[in-house]
Amino acid sequence: MSKNLETPSNRPPSIDQIARAISDLDLPHPLLVDAAREAVKNFNGGNVVEEARKIGEITSRKLLSDVINATGVLLHTNMGRAPIKIETQNEHFRFSNLELDLETGERGSRHDRSSKLIARACGAESALIVNNCASAVLLVIAALAEGSGVVVSRSELVEIGGGFRIPEILEQSGAHLVEVGTTNRTRRKDFEKAIIKNNVSLALKVHQSNYRIVGFTETTDISEMTDLGVPLVADIGSGLLDSACPWLENGPPKWLTGEPAARQSLESGAEIVTFSGDKLFGGPQAGIIAGKAELVELCAQHPLARAVRPGSLTMSALQNVTISYLERRGSSIPFWEMATTSVDELKERANKISTKFTTETSATPGGGTLPGVEIPSAGLQFEGDHVKFFRQQHPPIICRMDNDKTVIDLMTVHPSDDVFIDAAIKKIY
Numbered sequence: 001m002s003k004n005l006e007t008p009s010n011r012p013p014s015i016d017q018i019a020r021a022i023s024d025l026d027l028p029h030p031l032l033v034d035a036a037r038e039a040v041k042n043f044n045g046g047n048v049v050e051e052a053r054k055i056g057e058i059t060s061r062k063l064l065s066d067v068i069n070a071t072g073v074l075l076h077t078n079m080g081r082a083p084i085k086i087e088t089q090n091e092h093f094r095f096s097n098l099e100l101d102l103e104t105g106e107r108g109s110r111h112d113r114s115s116k117l118i119a120r121a122c123g124a125e126s127a128l129i130v131n132n133c134a135s136a137v138l139l140v141i142a143a144l145a146e147g148s149g150v151v152v153s154r155s156e157l158v159e160i161g162g163g164f165r166i167p168e169i170l171e172q173s174g175a176h177l178v179e180v181g182t183t184n185r186t187r188r189k190d191f192e193k194a195i196i197k198n199n200v201s202l203a204l205k206v207h208q209s210n211y212r213i214v215g216f217t218e219t220t221d222i223s224e225m226t227d228l229g230v231p232l233v234a235d236i237g238s239g240l241l242d243s244a245c246p247w248l249e250n251g252p253p254k255w256l257t258g259e260p261a262a263r264q265s266l267e268s269g270a271e272i273v274t275f276s277g278d279k280l281f282g283g284p285q286a287g288i289i290a291g292k293a294e295l296v297e298l299c300a301q302h303p304l305a306r307a308v309r310p311g312s313l314t315m316s317a318l319q320n321v322t323i324s325y326l327e328r329r330g331s332s333i334p335f336w337e338m339a340t341t342s343v344d345e346l347k348e349r350a351n352k353i354s355t356k357f358t359t360e361t362s363a364t365p366g367g368g369t370l371p372g373v374e375i376p377s378a379g380l381q382f383e384g385d386h387v388k389f390f391r392q393q394h395p396p397i398i399c400r401m402d403n404d405k406t407v408i409d410l411m412t413v414h415p416s417d418d419v420f421i422d423a424a425i426k427k428i429y
């Protein structure tokens with residue numbers, strides 16, 4: 001509650017007084033001053049401190065903070081895609097051996113650790129980690145095809161959300177696009193012909209990711225695109241490591257069917273695969289380039305590699321996830337833990353909150369993967385639109401509307417956050 005400031009006549013209190021009156025908001029002083037200034041600018045005789053408080057609260061809510069994802073979208077781009085565990089920082093500051101070779105004491109490569117582990121986990125000779133999959137594709141094409149042609153099927157000229165478009169990425173990389181086949185059908189012959197006629201140095205297969213072409217279609221699988229005389233790069237995007245999911249006790253979930261995986265793409269003959277760290281891989285935002293050692297090395301040596309290299313926080317988070325994969329501990333990867341929760345378990349949690357509102361729901365993978373796929377789930381459902389109410393809780397609870405009903409899907413909610421949902425519901429009912 002704001003302090004009652006004595007104001008002579010109708011003049012608002014000073015900026016400093018207002019800023020101090022709202023100092024209970026958890027904001028650094030300069031931002032409180034900004035809020036006070038704006039409130040004074042808007043002053044029209046009302047309660048200027050309350051106005052400043054409102055502005056300050058909005059500023060505070062715009063900061064990056066934890067939210068509860070109750071949308072049932074497992075990889076929600078607006079909420080940072082895959083959920084990650086941040087190791088609690090210890091009290092001391094810490095350095096890492098990011099570029100230090102502990103054997104020789106000399107400068108080492110930041111790619112020596114996490115990259116080697118990832119290569120091991122997906123069966124590649126070598127790997128390189130960059131900022132995201134978009135930069136992985138950019139770098140691979142720049143390093144392997146600058147100044148020449150890249151053949152891509154007309155059915156795979158993808159746009160991923162947020163402006164990642166294959167034709168534009170090719171252009172930015174200094175290569176030119178050689179389109180082959182048609183929207184619905186592309187065959188090996190189409191690639192062969194294009195490669196003979198043009199100055200082509202790379203074949204690119206792009207996972208359609210967020211759309212499907214159905215009906216009279218024909219696609220060229222990776223295994224049919226080998227030995228074209230140019231290296232084959234498969235941008236699988238989604239980052240499934242191995243289609244057998246050996247890190248899951250019960251093997252791959254049904255909804256995963258047909259999703260390309262890094263290990264199998266390499267086994268089928270792709271020389272390089274690229275994928276995101278924060279989609280089905282379940283790690284932090286990153287891009288992974290994995291495959292033949294000499295091609296990965298060309299990428300690492302390219303000047304762009306320096307511009308898209310990740311820092312030690314990313315490397316360290318990625319290393320943790322990769323170790324979990326190598327130890328086949330899917331349950332310690334938050335994404336897989338969440339994605340394999342049984343409907344019964346979710347129903348039980350929903351019932352604990354309120355049997356009256358328990359409902360079955362459909363979760364979705366999200367993150368531009370597996371369009372149209374539904375994952376059986378459970379949660380809570382209420383009449384009317386309470387989406388904004390939930391979003392305004394602390395921490396914010398993000399849920400969705402479905403046919404005039406507010407739906408809370410528990411698959412994407414960590415069990416320890418159920419109490420917040422329970423508390424929010426008790427405020428309405």
Ligand SMILES: *Cc1c(COP(=O)(O)O)cnc(C)c1O
Nearest residue numbers: 132133134207209236237238276
């Ligand atoms: C998602 C995706 C990308 C972009 O990945 P970011 O990590 O978001 O940069 C690129 N290619 C494909 C096929 C994708 O699915």
